[in-house]
Amino acid sequence: MEKQFNTRSMIFTLYGDYIRHYDHVIWIGSLIRLLEEFGHNEQAVRAAISRMNKQGWVQAEKRGNKSYYYLTERGKARMEEASKRIYKTEAPRWDQNWYMLVYTIPEEKRHVRDELRQELVWSGFGLLANSCWITPNPMEEEVARLIEKYDIKEYVSFFKATYIGMQDQTALVQKCWDLSEVNHRYDLFIKEYSEKYILAKRKLEKGELSDGSCFVESAWLVHQYRKFLFIDPNLPEPLLPQDWLGDAAASLFTDYYQMLQKPATRFFETVFALGEHD
Known part of the structure; x- marks a missing residue:
């Protein structure tokens, strides 16, 4: 799998998956260190966080000689909304409206x-x-x-x-969203990550995966799964096709993510703590 993603996009993933749970703020040095794990250099990280600052997602703050970046209210709202959809356990209820x-x-x-x-x-x-x-x-x-x-x-x-016609609700959905393409993408995700999940589970049981490796694998997993936020409209179950694979993909993602979470968080906290000391 291709392992080079946009630096800014990767930063969004880390804020959404980790940093928002730590008062939404991180030292730039820790952020640079974390992004090194994915092949992003210091210059790229500084340029990306600066762009996010100008766009209103994060705000800079000086503490002594250290620069910290925390999510703005707009950034917090986006991360909360994204998190609800990424870690959802069931399709939304529909009030028929x-x-x-x-x-x-x-x-x-x-x-x-x-x-x-x-x-x-x-x-x-x-x-x-x-x-x-x-x-x-x-x-x-x-x-x-x-x-x-x-x-x-x-x-x-x-x-x-209230929709009263002239076609049925299914036709309305088909006109507005290409669910067959979304389903195809879910199918590819399931095939790729089922194999990765089995392999990672074996390695973990044998003690062959370091905390750093789990952090990288977990972040890539979230980063890939997060892409569905841009194509899956999160429709209620009555409006979905019978062969819908979104739930199966969500279940696989949840199992894989939870398996990696403890060692991945240990690694994150070790690097995050570097910003807590002068």
């Missing part, structure tokens, strides 16, 4: 429109028609956050609606 967002953002704000589209896809919305997005999940808080973030209140209408 659809939530519809419609916008008319002017051309001079095209960059806002483009960013909003990406945010909506990440949040699980599907494009029903031009500038009209829907989801079966109650997303009032997320939508309110987006409207405030992009200052687009005057351009947006948000509805709670």
